[in-house]
Amino acid sequence: AQSVTQLDSQVPVFEEAPVELRCNYSSSVSVYLFWYVQYPNQGLQLLLKYLSGSTLVKGINGFEAEFNKSQTSFHLRKPSVHISDTAEYFCAVSYATYNFNKFYFGSGTKLNVKP
């Protein structure tokens, strides 16, 4: 069965510090990769996506992620976080050789940015 692992359920970090949120997935077949963010009392917002091409993907709000096929990872990074980045972040994977419309999500990482 396909699975997505977000290794950290919670990440506390101070404002202006760098952060990395980790995501690993179970299969090495062709994948599409996504990061979503959920702010309190809101829906999921697409941060960035990898479909093909360059393995370094830049998204909104200064976030970026790197696709590493050999390690089946898609970690999310930001060099300097703001208080407003406090939210829950979800990694999602779909498998291009199967039903690429079916997303598999990780269990989420709560980012808590402290002043």
Add this chain to the structure above:
Amino acid sequence: EAGVTQFPSHSVIEKGQTVTLRCDPISGHDNLYWYRRVMGKEIKFLLHFVKESKQDESGMPNNRFLAERTGGTYSTLKVQPAELEDSGVYFCASSQDGQGQYFGPGTRLLVL
């Protein structure tokens, strides 16, 4: 452009009752998806519509769940009868090309 909308935002019902959730996708999006998040766990796929047709319903938990998308516009997800384990947040998403899904705010369902 309006995003994906869901109604109601919250629902509290008793075990054995029926609840119907509604999703209005982004205008022009043929693909519509339902997902569910239970008890802070991962968000799980329920099903996928292309227009009014069910493309993939492999994630539907059992026959107490019925999804429809009449006319290929909005969709409803009915749970009948509801059980305690059905509590969670139900998300709807839509997309045009499947390579990036746009999510609604979710419906928080609590079954007592």
